[in-house]
Amino acid sequence: MEWMLSMLNWQWQVFALILVSAAFLSLPSIPRYLLLRFRRPAEARETPRDDLTPERGCWNKTGPLIIAAFRELQLRVISPGPVPPWMSESGIHSRRVPQFDVSSVEDGVVDRGMVYTVKGAYVLGKHSVVFNCFSAVVFGRCRAHEAANGLTHDTLKSLVNGPVDQLSGSVVLLVAMWGDNYFHFLIENFMRLALVYDLLREDTSSRVLSHTNLKWSWRFFELLGIDSSRVIPYDKPCFFVERLIVPSATKCGHSRAPAVRLIRNLLIANIEKTLKLPMKTKPHILIQVRRKSRALSNLRALSARLRRSFPHVKVEYFRPKDSFEQAMRKHMQADVVIAPHGAGLSNMVFCAKGAEIIEIHAAIGNRGKGDMNHCYSDLAGVIGLRKWNLTSETIGNRRDGLTAPIEDVLRLVSARLYGS
Ligand SMILES: *[C@@H]1O[C@H](CO)[C@@H](O)[C@H](O)[C@H]1NC(C)=O
Numbered sequence: 001m002e003w004m005l006s007m008l009n010w011q012w013q014v015f016a017l018i019l020v021s022a023a024f025l026s027l028p029s030i031p032r033y034l035l036l037r038f039r040r041p042a043e044a045r046e047t048p049r050d051d052l053t054p055e056r057g058c059w060n061k062t063g064p065l066i067i068a069a070f071r072e073l074q075l076r077v078i079s080p081g082p083v084p085p086w087m088s089e090s091g092i093h094s095r096r097v098p099q100f101d102v103s104s105v106e107d108g109v110v111d112r113g114m115v116y117t118v119k120g121a122y123v124l125g126k127h128s129v130v131f132n133c134f135s136a137v138v139f140g141r142c143r144a145h146e147a148a149n150g151l152t153h154d155t156l157k158s159l160v161n162g163p164v165d166q167l168s169g170s171v172v173l174l175v176a177m178w179g180d181n182y183f184h185f186l187i188e189n190f191m192r193l194a195l196v197y198d199l200l201r202e203d204t205s206s207r208v209l210s211h212t213n214l215k216w217s218w219r220f221f222e223l224l225g226i227d228s229s230r231v232i233p234y235d236k237p238c239f240f241v242e243r244l245i246v247p248s249a250t251k252c253g254h255s256r257a258p259a260v261r262l263i264r265n266l267l268i269a270n271i272e273k274t275l276k277l278p279m280k281t282k283p284h285i286l287i288q289v290r291r292k293s294r295a296l297s298n299l300r301a302l303s304a305r306l307r308r309s310f311p312h313v314k315v316e317y318f319r320p321k322d323s324f325e326q327a328m329r330k331h332m333q334a335d336v337v338i339a340p341h342g343a344g345l346s347n348m349v350f351c352a353k354g355a356e357i358i359e360i361h362a363a364i365g366n367r368g369k370g371d372m373n374h375c376y377s378d379l380a381g382v383i384g385l386r387k388w389n390l391t392s393e394t395i396g397n398r399r400d401g402l403t404a405p406i407e408d409v410l411r412l413v414s415a416r417l418y419g420s
């Protein structure tokens with residue numbers, strides 16, 4: 001009997017475990033902002049508005065309350081929209097920029113174009129958590145729900161009591177999780193400049209806080225007419241900004257179509273003005289070369305077949321070590337871009353109208369067999385480029401090489417060049 005009881009217990013435990021796991025797995029389908037509430041501590045709510053001094057000292061007055069708020073996971077992930085009244089009481093304001101609204105491909109929900117301002121704001125950590133003496137907000141939307149877990153009481157306190165880089169005047173925040181990766185830098189974050197472009201042009205004392213670790217980060221700002229002296233690298237543990245300006249972020253892996261189009265047009269116009277593009281005398285096929293993960297194992301065979309099948313066409317490589325000028329020129333002149341899935345595909349924003357993109361996906365994606373990351377398909381749609389999905393012939397995983405299905409590539413290239 002006892003044996004049976006313990007057996008039952010054991011089965012119940014497994015059952016309970018399965019239930020809990022199932023509940024946990026279904027979590028991502030719940031909008032993140034429902035999971036994370038922000039409630040201002042009562043004392044902070046009663047503090048008179050005059051106390052909202054944009055000075056570091058205010059931390060000492062209300063810091064412990066903010067810490068308490070973090071500890072209780074009462075951090076709010078901003079899903080774009082006007083801030084509620086209690087937030088504007090805390091010095092966080094929002095302004096609509098409806099020309100940058102986008103509606104989600106998946107659910108049709110409008111993702112609003114907004115510009116937020118925060119008076120006297122600390123910015124810290126890889127999630128770029130923003131807080132003043134009264135509220136804490138995560139504006140970025142990649143992994144934003146993790147931010148509160150990563151910021152324990154002690155880290156927060158040591159960060160703010162440790163060295164803080166003071167930035168006076170107006171500073172635009174372009175930082176979010178993974179912004180030190182090319183796709184997230186260029187497509188998600190840099191493009192957010194569109195929402196504050198006029199402001200940056202009018203107020204030439206305003207600056208931008210951004211990841212600058214990518215080899216071309218500075219060049220992109222320059223091309224847009226933002227002098228490097230106005231770009232502050234996000235390379236310190238904590239910043240304190242007198243007036244922080246935050247253009248609304250997109251969902252992770254997504255792009256804000258009108259913003260991408262505006263910035264792309266400005267970049268291309270300026271590239272054409274400043275770079276000398278050699279004359280194009282024949283169609284160009286560009287193959288993107290990756291060296292580490294997801295490199296094409298049959299790169300040579302692919303380019304040899306392309307050269308043999310299309311002798312009047314220029315077949316060239318875009319290599320990781322290419323200069324900025326080479327990268328821009330090659331993409332602007334390409335009629336077809338062939339690339340294994342990867343951040344290099346972000347450069348399709350420099351392709352001319354009519355170019356076609358052939359993306360080679362791993363047979364096993366990040367989420368299993370047949371999973372295709374759709375971020376570059378979305379991007380191609382935003383720019384109006386035709387794009388094709390092919391799957392590696394070998395079971396290429398993230399780390400292994402991919403094998404381009406050469407016959408399929410030839411068929412697509414031929415259709416693009418000869419319309420058949
Ligand atoms: C805040 O308090 C710490 C000690 O807890 C002190 O070292 C620091 O100078 C204070 N900061 C300001 C700006 O008052």
Ligand SMILES: *[C@@H]1O[C@H](CO)[C@@H](O)[C@H](O)[C@H]1NC(C)=O
Pocket residue numbers: 372373374377387388389
């Ligand atoms: C390529 O794959 C993406 C992601 O699954 C999909 O959204 C898109 O429609 C596909 N494109 C084509 C041309 O089939």
